[in-house]
Amino acid sequence: MLGRRRRGGPDLAGKVAIVTGGGSGIGAALTGALAAEGAQVACADIDLPAAQRVASSLLGGPGTVRAVRLDVTDGAAVQRVVDDVVAESGRLDLMFNNAGITWGGPTEMLTPEQWNAIIDVNIRGVVHGVAAAYPVMIEQRSGAIVNTASMGGLVAAGLITSYVMTKHAVVGLSLALRTEAAGHGVTVLAVCPSAVETPILDKGSVGGFVGRSYYLASQGSSTAYDADRLAQDTLAAIGRDQPLLVVPRRSRITWRIQRLAPGLTNRLAAQFIDRQRGQLRPEG
Ligand SMILES: NC(=O)c1ccc[n+]([C@@H]2O[C@H](COP(=O)([O-])OP(=O)(O)OC[C@H]3O[C@@H](n4cnc5c(N)ncnc54)[C@H](O)[C@@H]3O)[C@@H](O)[C@H]2O)c1
Numbered sequence: 001m002l003g004r005r006r007r008g009g010p011d012l013a014g015k016v017a018i019v020t021g022g023g024s025g026i027g028a029a030l031t032g033a034l035a036a037e038g039a040q041v042a043c044a045d046i047d048l049p050a051a052q053r054v055a056s057s058l059l060g061g062p063g064t065v066r067a068v069r070l071d072v073t074d075g076a077a078v079q080r081v082v083d084d085v086v087a088e089s090g091r092l093d094l095m096f097n098n099a100g101i102t103w104g105g106p107t108e109m110l111t112p113e114q115w116n117a118i119i120d121v122n123i124r125g126v127v128h129g130v131a132a133a134y135p136v137m138i139e140q141r142s143g144a145i146v147n148t149a150s151m152g153g154l155v156a157a158g159l160i161t162s163y164v165m166t167k168h169a170v171v172g173l174s175l176a177l178r179t180e181a182a183g184h185g186v187t188v189l190a191v192c193p194s195a196v197e198t199p200i201l202d203k204g205s206v207g208g209f210v211g212r213s214y215y216l217a218s219q220g221s222s223t224a225y226d227a228d229r230l231a232q233d234t235l236a237a238i239g240r241d242q243p244l245l246v247v248p249r250r251s252r253i254t255w256r257i258q259r260l261a262p263g264l265t266n267r268l269a270a271q272f273i274d275r276q277r278g279q280l281r282p283e284g
């Protein structure tokens with residue numbers, strides 16, 4: 001476990017962290033939040049210039065941020081980044097397996113390459129991060145593995161079926177590993193937000209799918225959650241040693257209703273998907 005500071009979150013001054021997908025959105029917000037608390041962060045992204053922009057924006061502390069090019073689908077490369085950080089800093093306190101991609105659209109239109117890509121980034125990418133970081137944390141008898149899953153890792157949502165599959169895998173991995181890791185002094189958290197205001201909302205469209213409007217409609221909201229707020233929530237959840245972070249509150253209620261009335265929520269979800277299917281924009 002990480003030591004606590006007075007406000008309830010973990011004491012992050014001088015802690016050593018890696019954030020995958022740190023060049024944009026939630027990863028950039030996590031990098032900023034960690035640096036603001038005085039952590040030493042490796043901001044790792046397949047898009048090196050994006051990671052460098054995040055690092056440059058945080059020059060001057062209180063923490064330190066180093067940009068690293070990393071493709072999380074390459075297990076050896078993830079291992080190298082972890083090895084380099086441990087060689088340089090002597091430890092690894094926080095591993096944020098956050099890089100992710102999405103596909104939205106009719107499942108029958110997904111190509112084998114698209115299925116493989118989402119499995120490679122969203123599942124294998126997290127597995128690679130765990131495989132590299134967990135032994136280090138077992139050895140030092142402390143550390144936190146934080147996997148960015150999604151509300152889609154807890155509830156079913158059609159038209160983003162491949163994404164939901166990968167995020168359920170991330171939740172399962174996180175919850176199961178957490179029970180093993182506790183005995184080694186290591187904690188595991190799965191972060192499960194609904195729509196967060198990041199570029200991913202407009203990525204991964206298949207067959208005229210409009211991600212942003214789908215995600216907002218699915219949560220009955222006109223705005224997405226703020227990435228910086230999610231980063232703060234995440235640090236607080238680490239401090240409380242939570243297994244899951246589900247935000248916003250409305251989504252916690254949805255999740256609870258689904259568990260209480262699975263048949264009803266499945267029927268409502270099917271009706272929602274029918275309406276959404278009618279809103280696919282034909283590609284010209
Ligand atoms: N934004 C949301 O609504 C939302 C909701 C729930 C969960 N998530 C999850 O949050 C995580 C971060 O997404 P985001 O919303 O910040 O999106 P984003 O697109 O803004 O950022 C994703 C980052 O991951 C990087 N990346 C993609 N493939 C990579 C790879 N192979 N190796 C290393 N880096 C790679 C991208 O370059 C990008 O910088 C993802 O796992 C996503 O599934 C997002």
